[in-house]
Every structure is written in C-alpha cells, then in structure tokens.
Amino acid sequence: MNRIVKYAFFPTLLIPLLILAPLTSCSRVEPGHVGIKVNNFGSAAGVSDRALGVGWYFTPVGTNIYEYPIYTSTYAWTANREEQTQSDESFGFQDRNGLNLSADVSVAYRVDPVKAPILFQKYRTDMTGIVAGPLRNAVRSALVEEASNLGVEEIYGPKKAQLIGRAWQDVSRYFEPFGLHVEQLYWASNIRVPDQVLGQINTKIANEQAALAAQANVATVKANADALIAQAEGKARASQIEGDALRANPEILRQRVIEKWDGHMPTYMAGTGASLPFISER
Secondary structure (H helix, E strand, C coil): CHHHHHHHHHHHHHHHHHHHHHHHCEEEECCCEEEEEEECCCCCCEECCCCECCEEEECCCCEEEEEEECCCEEEEECCCCCCCCCCCCCEEEECCCCCEEEECEEEEEEECCCCHHHHHHHHCCCHHHHHHHHHHHHHHHHHHHHHCCCCHHHHHCCCHHHHHHHHHHHHHHHHHHHCEEEEEEEECCCCECCHHHHHHHHHHHHHHHHHHHHHHHHHHHHHHHHHHHHHHHHHHHHHHHHHHHHHHCCHHHHHHHHHHCCCCCCCCCCCCCCCCCCCCCC
16 A cells, blocks of 8 residues: 555656746746857857847757847946955056056946847857956957056056047957947046155156246236236327327317316416416417
8 A cells, every 4th residue: 555655646747847947947038138149068069159048048058148238337346355356457567668567447348239249259158258268368458558658657657548438449349340349438436556656657647737826926927027018008199199188289179278267367477466367369
C-alpha cells in the first residue's frame, strides 16, 4: 500500500517541474534596451544579426542575451573610490613638457539599435565591459594625445574646453561605425595640477590681473585728463571766437549792456562827482 502511494505521489512533483522548466529557459529584454542573442552550441551557433526588442525570449542551455541601452546613459571615471567602483578611475596625462596631470571625466553615450549586433561582434561583452574597457581606453588615449600639444597653463586655463572637445571628437569618430554614439565627453572635476605649479599659475594670473587693473586705471586717469584739457581748450576757443566777434562788431557788446541794464541811470562818475552819461544819442 505504501509503495502505491509513493508512485502515485511522484507525478504530482514532476508536473510543477515540467511547468517551471520553460520559464527558467527564458530571458527578458528590459524597456530602453535591445538584446543581442548569442547561441554557443549547435549548427546555429553565433551572434544573431537582428537586435531583439523589449520582451521575453526563449533561451535554452547555451543561449545568452546581452542587453545594450538605446537611451542616453552616463558614466563618470573619477578618483573617488566610493562613487562607482573601489578603485581610482581618473585619467592621467601629460602636457607637452611632460608635467603629470590628472582629471575626472564623464561620458554620455547610447547604442544604435540597428548596429547593436555589430557592437557585440566587435567587443564580445556587455555595456559595462565596453565602458570599463574599450571606451575608457579610447578616452585615455585621446586625452594623452591631445594634451601633449598643450602647455600646462593652456590646459588649466584658456584651452581646457578645447582639450576635452578634441578628445571627444576622436573618441566619437572611432566608435560611430560600431553603433556606439558617444554624445558628450566633459570634465567631472578641475584638472589636478601639482601644488607648486598651481601656485605659480595662480601667482602669474594674479599679477596679470593686477597689471590689467593698473593699465585700466592709467587709461581712466588719462581719459579724465584729456577730457579736462579738451574742456579747457573748448572754453578758450569759445572765448577767442567771442572776442573776435565783439571786436569785429562793437554793437554786439552795446546790445548786451542794454539787455543787462536794470533801467536806472548811474548818478555820479567815480572820482569826479560828475554825472555819468550811460547812453548817448547820436
């Protein structure tokens, strides 16, 4: 009797296992991604030429699906060991004189869904592996090459944006044929310069600013002086013109006296006591 119960119970355990088996052989492509199906066994072994859209797919033993993001993703390679990894991921490079510099860099990227199979065939890894390996190496190489053409004062100052811009162009141009769009490359921190060199740069900048301020002050003083001279010259010229006009036409002076007369005749001439005629008739 016990044996009959034992064999009768076995199918009840087998049925759920048969139901769960197909489910454990399925993989899902998440929204915002495309999948690359890779078959490792049999005559169909290889990488699928067509990217998979969002959904569930049958993945028997030996079959894997790798996901690539088709939305804009970002990653920052920094010296902070607590930000994304436990290691210093910042970039080191040198100026044209061999001075060692370093900086944190961020990247924005996305995968072309049509070219995703090409990207996988090129690197045979997921997006995390591409960011940590080929993409990081390409950024480092571009920074090293472009920085070697510039001095430290240029890199730290006026050509800082130019350096990262040219590095981005190099990296973007390299990955574009494989379907990886490197949309942006930008500094995630100030460029780190040796303290002694940084002090020299800051001192030079301060001196240049002081010199510019002094030049501006001299220019202001000169402009004010020139304005006063011009004003005085203008007044002198006006007086000269007025004097010439009065000498050429005495009636103008007579007319001005009349205009300013208050209507009262002077009574006496100073020192004589005699009456002072003011206006004579002709």
